[in-house]
Structures are given as C-alpha cells and as structure tokens.
Amino acid sequence: MSIRDLDGGVEVELVTEPPGVVIVGGGFGGLEVARALQDGPARVTLIDRNNYSLFQPLLYQVATAALSPADVAVPIRTLFRGANTEILLDTVCAVDLERARVMTANGRAIPYRMLVLAPGSQYDYFGHEEWRTLALAPKTLEDAVAIRRRLLLAFEDAEGCEDPAERAALMTFVIVGGGPTGVEMAGAVAELARATLARDFRHIDPAAAQVLLIEAGPRILGGFTPALGSYAQEALERLGVRVLLGTPIEHIDERGVLAGGRRIEARTVIWGAGVRAAPVAQWLGVPAAARGAIAVEADFSLPGHPDVFVIGDAAQVRGEDGRPLPGLAAVAKQEGQYLGRLLRLRLEGKSARSPFRYRDYGTMATVGRSAAVASLRGWQLRGHFAWLTWGAVHIYFLIGFRNRLLVLINWLWAWLTYGRGARLITGIETRT
Amino acid sequence: MSIRDLDGGVEVELVTEPPGVVIVGGGFGGLEVARALQDGPARVTLIDRNNYSLFQPLLYQVATAALSPADVAVPIRTLFRGANTEILLDTVCAVDLERARVMTANGRAIPYRMLVLAPGSQYDYFGHEEWRTLALAPKTLEDAVAIRRRLLLAFEDAEGCEDPAERAALMTFVIVGGGPTGVEMAGAVAELARATLARDFRHIDPAAAQVLLIEAGPRILGGFTPALGSYAQEALERLGVRVLLGTPIEHIDERGVLAGGRRIEARTVIWGAGVRAAPVAQWLGVPAAARGAIAVEADFSLPGHPDVFVIGDAAQVRGEDGRPLPGLAAVAKQEGQYLGRLLRLRLEGKSARSPFRYRDYGTMATVGRSAAVASLRGWQLRGHFAWLTWGAVHIYFLIGFRNRLLVLINWLWAWLTYGRGARLITGIETRT
Numbered sequence: 001m002s003i004r005d006l007d008g009g010v011e012v013e014l015v016t017e018p019p020g021v022v023i024v025g026g027g028f029g030g031l032e033v034a035r036a037l038q039d040g041p042a043r044v045t046l047i048d049r050n051n052y053s054l055f056q057p058l059l060y061q062v063a064t065a066a067l068s069p070a071d072v073a074v075p076i077r078t079l080f081r082g083a084n085t086e087i088l089l090d091t092v093c094a095v096d097l098e099r100a101r102v103m104t105a106n107g108r109a110i111p112y113r114m115l116v117l118a119p120g121s122q123y124d125y126f127g128h129e130e131w132r133t134l135a136l137a138p139k140t141l142e143d144a145v146a147i148r149r150r151l152l153l154a155f156e157d158a159e160g161c162e163d164p165a166e167r168a169a170l171m172t173f174v175i176v177g178g179g180p181t182g183v184e185m186a187g188a189v190a191e192l193a194r195a196t197l198a199r200d201f202r203h204i205d206p207a208a209a210q211v212l213l214i215e216a217g218p219r220i221l222g223g224f225t226p227a228l229g230s231y232a233q234e235a236l237e238r239l240g241v242r243v244l245l246g247t248p249i250e251h252i253d254e255r256g257v258l259a260g261g262r263r264i265e266a267r268t269v270i271w272g273a274g275v276r277a278a279p280v281a282q283w284l285g286v287p288a289a290a291r292g293a294i295a296v297e298a299d300f301s302l303p304g305h306p307d308v309f310v311i312g313d314a315a316q317v318r319g320e321d322g323r324p325l326p327g328l329a330a331v332a333k334q335e336g337q338y339l340g341r342l343l344r345l346r347l348e349g350k351s352a353r354s355p356f357r358y359r360d361y362g363t364m365a366t367v368g369r370s371a372a373v374a375s376l377r378g379w380q381l382r383g384h385f386a387w388l389t390w391g392a393v394h395i396y397f398l399i400g401f402r403n404r405l406l407v408l409i410n411w412l413w414a415w416l417t418y419g420r421g422a423r424l425i426t427g428i429e430t431r432t
Numbered sequence: 433m434s435i436r437d438l439d440g441g442v443e444v445e446l447v448t449e450p451p452g453v454v455i456v457g458g459g460f461g462g463l464e465v466a467r468a469l470q471d472g473p474a475r476v477t478l479i480d481r482n483n484y485s486l487f488q489p490l491l492y493q494v495a496t497a498a499l500s501p502a503d504v505a506v507p508i509r510t511l512f513r514g515a516n517t518e519i520l521l522d523t524v525c526a527v528d529l530e531r532a533r534v535m536t537a538n539g540r541a542i543p544y545r546m547l548v549l550a551p552g553s554q555y556d557y558f559g560h561e562e563w564r565t566l567a568l569a570p571k572t573l574e575d576a577v578a579i580r581r582r583l584l585l586a587f588e589d590a591e592g593c594e595d596p597a598e599r600a601a602l603m604t605f606v607i608v609g610g611g612p613t614g615v616e617m618a619g620a621v622a623e624l625a626r627a628t629l630a631r632d633f634r635h636i637d638p639a640a641a642q643v644l645l646i647e648a649g650p651r652i653l654g655g656f657t658p659a660l661g662s663y664a665q666e667a668l669e670r671l672g673v674r675v676l677l678g679t680p681i682e683h684i685d686e687r688g689v690l691a692g693g694r695r696i697e698a699r700t701v702i703w704g705a706g707v708r709a710a711p712v713a714q715w716l717g718v719p720a721a722a723r724g725a726i727a728v729e730a731d732f733s734l735p736g737h738p739d740v741f742v743i744g745d746a747a748q749v750r751g752e753d754g755r756p757l758p759g760l761a762a763v764a765k766q767e768g769q770y771l772g773r774l775l776r777l778r779l780e781g782k783s784a785r786s787p788f789r790y791r792d793y794g795t796m797a798t799v800g801r802s803a804a805v806a807s808l809r810g811w812q813l814r815g816h817f818a819w820l821t822w823g824a825v826h827i828y829f830l831i832g833f834r835n836r837l838l839v840l841i842n843w844l845w846a847w848l849t850y851g852r853g854a855r856l857i858t859g860i861e862t863r864t
Contacts, residue, residue: 421502
C-alpha cells in the first residue's frame with residue numbers, strides 16, 4: 001500500500017496481492033456472492049458505503065415510526081468473520097476496466113481479478129432532480145429517519161397553528177406512486193394519523209389528516225392482478241386514503257404539488273415512484289439499457305468482459321417470458337446465489353453449471369394492520385391470511401435472530417396497542 | 433390567539449384563558465409535576481424542545497451501540513392523554529416575570545398562573561466552548577448517535593490506514609471525567625473494542641485500542657466511598673482502560689489532547705466532566721448560584737416569586753447535611769413528585785404539606801458486563817450482585833413496558849453473544 005499526498009488530499013492505494021474478488025454493494029445480491037465465497041480459495045473484498053446491510057422491504061416502517069433503524073439493518077462485518085473476506089467502508093466512483101481496478105471516493109484504487117457490481121438502485125425523479133429534497137423517498141436509513149421527522153413534525157406544527165389553510169396543508173400528506181412502496185407508505189401514514197396519534201393532540205384531530213396516494217397510471221399495484229389492485233385500493237380507502245389514478249405529478253414545491261392539472265397544498269410529499277439503477281453505466285463507461293441498468297450476458301458478465309459481473313437492480317436480466325426481471329429482493333438474492341456458486345466453481349477450476357433461472361415465489365404488499373395482497377406462484381391471496389403470510393415471510397428473510405425477535409416484538413406491541421414505538425423527532429434538519 | 437407578522441417572521445401569541453400551570457422540561461422532574469396535575473382542575477402546558485422524554489442514565493449505551501435511540505426515549509404525548517394537559521414542542525428562551533409569560537424560540541408568549549422550570553443541565557466545558565464540537569458529550573440522542581458514529585468510524589478508518597502513528601491515534605479513545613458518566617462510557621468503549629469488534633477486522637486488532645479515562649482529581653467516582661472508587665478503577669483496568677488521575681485537561685484539538693502537561697494523540701475524545709444548569713438564570717434575569725443553578729426556597733419557589741418554581745438539575749436545594757443535593761434522576765423525580773402534590777393541593781384550595789425531604793436510596797455506576805458499584809442507604813455493594821441490582825433498577829425506572837422489554841432483550845442478547853445490536857454508522861457528519 002502506498003500513500004501519496006495529492007493537492008492536500010491523500011490518495012491511498014491498496015494493493016491486494018494477488019488480486020481477488022471485489023464485490024461492490026452489501027445488499028441482497030452482494031451478500032449472497034460474498035457468502036458463497038466465504039472461506040474459499042480467493043480473497044474477497046466487499047465494498048459498501050455503509051457499515052450495515054439494509055432490509056429495504058421494511059424501511060417504510062422506520063419512516064412511519066414503527067421500527068427503529070437498527071431493527072432493519074445488520075452490521076456487515078458481523079456476517080463475514082472468515083479470514084478471506086475483507087470489508088471496506090467506501091463509495092465507488094469508477095471502474096477502470098483496462099487496468100482492472102475499482103476507484104473509490106476515499107482515493108483507493110482496488111485491483112480485482114473478478115468484479116461483482118451489485119450496487120442496487122435509487123429513486124428516479126424523472127429528470128426533476130430538484131424534487132429530491134422536496135419529496136423524500138424511503139431508500140436509506142437517513143431518508144427514513146428524515147421522513148419520520150417530517151411526518152411527526154407536521155402534526156406538531158399543525159397543533160400550534162391557527163391559520164386554517166396552513167393547518168390543512170400541514171395535515172395533508174401526498175404519496176407519489178402507486179407501486180408497493182407507495183401503497184405500503186400510504187397505509188402506514190393513514191394508520192399513524194388515525195390510530196397511533198388519534199388521542200395525542202388538543203387542537204387538531206390527527207384522524208382528519210388527508211392522505212393522498214397519487215398514481216399516474218390507470219390503477220395501483222400494476223404488478224399484481226387487477227382484482228388484487230382493486231382490493232388494495234378499497235383497503236386503503238377504508239383506512240381513509242384517497243387514491244387519485246391517472247394523475248401525473250407535474251410540479252413539486254415547498255408548499256405542495258401540481259398533479260393532473262390540480263394544485264394540492266401539502267407540506268409533506270413522499271416519493272415512491274420509479275427507481276433507476278445506481279450509476280454503473282457511468283462507472284464502467286458503457287451504454288445503459290432501460291432505467292440505467294446494464295444488459296448482461298447469461299452468466300451476468302458484462303459483454304466483452306468475462307470477469308466483470310452485474311447483478312440485482314443494476315442488471316437487466318430477461319426472464320423466461322423475455323421480459324426484464326423486476327427489481328425485487330428475491331431476484332437480487334437468487335442472482336447472487338447463482339453467481340456466487342459460479343465464481344466458486346470457477347475459482348476451484350471446475351466448469352460452470354446450468355444457466356440461471358429465476359424462481360418466482362411471488363410478490364406481496366401490505367395495506368395497514370391486517371390487510372395485504374400476495375401473488376404467490378399463481379395463487380392470488382388477500383386479506384388477513386395474506387397479511388400473516390407477509391409478516392412471516394418478512395420476519396424469515398430478516399438477517400439475524402436479534403432483528404427477527406425485535407421486529408416481532410415491535411409488531412406484536414403495535415398490533416395490540418395501536419402504538420408505534422419509534423416516534424422520535426431527531427436530527428438536525430431545521431424546522432420551517 | 434393572534435398572529436402578527438413582524439419583519440417577515442411570524443409571532444404567534446397563544447392566549448390560554450384562564451392561564452394555567454406551565455411546565456418547562458419533560459425530564460424526570462417535569463414529568464412528575466405534569467403527572468400529579470393530570471386530570472386536575474387546572475390547564476397544564478408542558479413545553480419541551482423534543483417530542484420525547486429521554487432516559488439519560490442509559491444514553492451512554494446508545495453512544496456505544498448497545499441500544500437504539502427509541503429504547504431509551506418515550507414520546508411525551510403518549511404519557512398525557514388527559515384533556516387538561518397540552519404538550520408544546522418548542523424551546524424556551526426567556527421568562528417575563530412581570531407579565532407572567534414564557535417566551536419561546538417559535539415566537540410564542542405563553543401566559544402562566546404558575547410556572548415550573550425543570551430544564552435540566554448541560555455539559556460544562558469550563559469556559560472552553562470550542563471543545564464542545566471536538567469532545568462530544570452524551571447528553572442528547574443526537575449527541576449519542578454522533579458519538580456512536582465517531583467511535584465506529586475510528587475503527588473503520590484505522591482498518592484502511594497504513595500510517596502506524598495515524599492508526600494508533602485513530603485507535604486511541606480519550607474519555608474526560610472520572611464521574612459515573614466517564615466510568616460507564618470508558619467501560620463500554622473498552623468492551624466494544626475488546627469483545628464486540630474483536631474478530632471483525634483484518635488489518636487492525638480492535639482489542640489493541642487504547643482507552644484512557646482522564647480525571648483531574650485524585651480518584652474516580654468521587655461521590656462514592658474510596659473503596660468503591662478503587663474497586664471500579666481495578667475493574668476498568670481489567671477491561672484494559674488506563675486511568676490517569678490528577679490529570680487536568682489543558683487543551684483539545686482535532687488530533688488529540690494535552691492533559692497534565694502531556695500530549696496524547698487521539699482522534700476520538702468524549703466529554704463526561706462537569707455539568708451546569710440550563711440557562712434558567714439568564715431566562716429569569718436573576719443571579720445564579722454554583723454551576724448556574726438557582727437557589728430556591730423550601731417549596732422550590734423563586735425567592736420573591738411564589739408562583740415560579742425551579743426543580744431538578746437547575747435548582748440548588750440543600751439536603752439535611754446542608755450540602756446541595758446532587759444532579760441525579762432520583763433527586764429531580766422526588767422534587768417533581770413533591771412539587772406536583774403541592775401545586776395540586778394549592779389549586780384545590782388546600783394548605784401545603786410537610787417540607788420536602790430527599791430520600792437517598794443510593795447511587796450506582798456500572799463497569800462493563802458484570803461489575804458495578806452501588807452505594808445504597810449505607811450499604812456498599814460491588815461486583816456481580818451490584819451489577820444485577822443496577823440492571824434491575826434501570827429497567828424498573830424506564831418508562832413504558834415496550835422500552836423495558838426491548839432493553840431487557842438487547843441486554844440478554846449482548847450478554848450472551850458479546851454483540852451490540854445498534855452498530856450503525858448513520859448521519860451526515862462528513863468523514864475527515
């Protein structure tokens with residue numbers, strides 16, 4: 001390793017000799033690759049910008065004060081104590097394909113023999129980058145805690161506000177996007193207002209809060225059958241959510257939105273519309289397919305680069321029906337498992353195995369405290385049974401016994417009392 | 433209520449008619465007063481700058497990644513659902529004694545019939561305000577999360593650092609102040625390094641971290657007997673903490689401290705030395721006694737103002753031995769209980785009761801995972817039994833069944849696995 005001073009900054013160059021497998025991203029896909037290679041013949045370096053792996057499917061519950069950040073995150077280092085795995089807390093900014101190096105924000109140049117890119121996705125504001133700070137999206141722990149702060153502060157500010165128009169705007173919550181994220185967020189915000197906070201204020205009635213779910217398309221949960229979409233919409237409406245269909249968002253500012261030609265005064269706007277891949281195409285200097293993803297070969301390798309692989313949300317992989325696989329945890333996980341085994345075989349000098357095939361166990365979304373929709377291997381489920389299944393599946397896929405137990409206890413407590421344990425307004429964002 | 437526009441800002445004037453009891457601060461003392469007056473004959477307004485009440489005795493466990501913020505905090509609104517209690521999220525900046533109003537940072541002027549000031553204390557940097565950002569103190573949830581981030585990042589940065597001197601400085605942790613806060617923090621940092629993180633890195637050995645507890649006086653835990661102080665010092669040294677006595681801190685900068693004439697290179701400095709009262713004297717425009725506290729009458733009233741009361745860390749109250757009572761949760765709680773009953777009686781037109789007498793049930797401090805010292809009504813306890821007592825007492829005084837259960841589970845898990853569940857580096861502080 002050499003340290004050089006450049007313009008006052010320090011460039012640290014890490015030489016791992018011989019170069020091993022470098023994995024970028026400790027999400028569902030990256031973790032599976034690292035797991036398959038643990039205690040194997042090659043050095044493995046896992047790079048993530050956080051020291052934890054995040055269970056994103058439950059992040060909306062952090063944003064709505066039901067769970068604590070530590071309940072949905074597990075420290076990556078605790079998962080890999082095998083001597084051949086190294087964890088680096090750093091942010092990737094480029095890949096030098098010619099010299100086989102990953103360049104990081106902390107000035108490292110990390111050589112690789114094989115490179116796995118599993119950096120996931122980020123929310124897409126359809127070219128309106130100025131909306132990113134106005135309408136937060138539940139993608140990182142910091143985002144989730146900031147959304148929680150804005151939601152809870154809106155009620156606090158409304159309580160102290162005498163101007164009826166301002167108070168109504170403070171108590172109007174717009175959620176953009178009728179996919180699973182938007183549906184789950186809208187249901188949770190409605191419950192927060194109608195159940196958790198119901199008796200806590202003197203000047204406002206939190207149950208009078210307006211929660212609007214705004215979707216540009218003709219129905220919500222487009223990935224599910226129309227029947228399940230209607231069921232979810234009815235369940236949301238029973239919780240008091242107003243669902244606006246065929247209503248594209250045209251403008252967002254500090255005081256509200258313009259949607260479908262109509263102005264809505266709302267101090268809190270939450271973004272759950274489209275996502276796009278992390279900027280892998282930019283790192284690699286190659287063209288991107290739809291939504292910034294990289295069209296990869298059958299073994300997830302970058303065309304023309306048999307030692308560079310892309311998996312998860314950042315990869316465009318076609319299923320058996322020829323359509324790109326969706327950006328789901330299960331897809332990333334299965335891709336990571338497949339690629340991990342493939343790399344392990346290759347490192348051991350064995351030949352590759354049968355091609356990747358995504359096993360679709362189904363998709364689910366929850367609506368409030370006892371309704372959910374699930375599409376599982378041809379079965380269409382809804383109601384209480386789907387909700388219990390949703391809970392069981394999410395507990396099962398959480399990493400770590402401690403997290404499972406704590407989430408279960410928090411849920412039981414919330415279900416029995418309608419309370420939410422993590423109702424804290426923290427952080428330094430200044431109040432407006 | 434009237435709203436006036438002043439220089440672009442908005443002054444909101446809240447008129448509660450008739451003026452009731454205003455309580456400033458939702459800590460141990462303020463909560464007890466509010467509780468005693470709940471469902472009583474007077475309106476009660478409880479003002480706090482946070483929406484939660486913090487259980488400060490366990491805050492060092494948030495700072496050292498053992499507990500989540502929500503485990504040691506309870507939303508104030510959930511505690512007071514009686515119709516006569518109003519909660520205001522705001523920061524007090526002055527008291528107008530003549531017009532009987534409390535002025536807040538959000539521009540409110542809140543009239544009171546009786547005023548209870550229970551704002552607690554803050555860390556005192558002995559006139560070196562520039563140390564406040566260099567050496568964080570575990571006083572607020574934000575502080576605790578920032579300390580956690582600095583502690584965990586120090587190990588991450590050391591792992592990627594090749595310069596031996598820089599790496600040694602990253603792995604040196606200075607804790608200033610040998611009172612209970614400093615002792616508990618030093619023990620927890622040593623355990624974090626030696627047990628929790630022991631197997632998690634490849635280039636550094638976290639167990640080689642240096643933890644220094646620096647005390648200006650001749651011994652640690654000056655509030656306990658000398659025998660318990662020595663026992664605690666030995667317990668800390670067994671955990672690998674170096675205790676430097678008679679060593680005043682002379683200087684702190686980004687790269688270390690000067691203490692007792694000796695330079696110590698340390699990237700992480702944690703402050704646990706003296707505290708002083710919140711600026712109540714400044715709010716009131718009256719002179720302060722020692723450590724910024726207000727010398728009050730036997731009924732906690734401000735001399736010459738029989739309707740204004742000060743309790744907790746901000747009040748100077750003398751015990752039976754003539755010495756000021758210490759700044760403990762138990763003192764604030766008992767003062768709040770007494771004053772709450774006194775005000776309730778007065779509001780009901782009854783005469784006052786016997787004078788306040790502090791019942792000293794004792795003090796405790798814990799050192800690591802199975803040692804503690806306790807001084808309980810003349811009994812001097814140490815070792816395992818003191819540690820179990822410490823745990824039981826802290827669980828008992830936590831507010832809320834959910835918090836008790838979650839803390840208990842986190843402790844059991846940590847005790848069994850040596851792990852710490854909340855090992856998250858979050859927040860926006862930039863890395864150096």
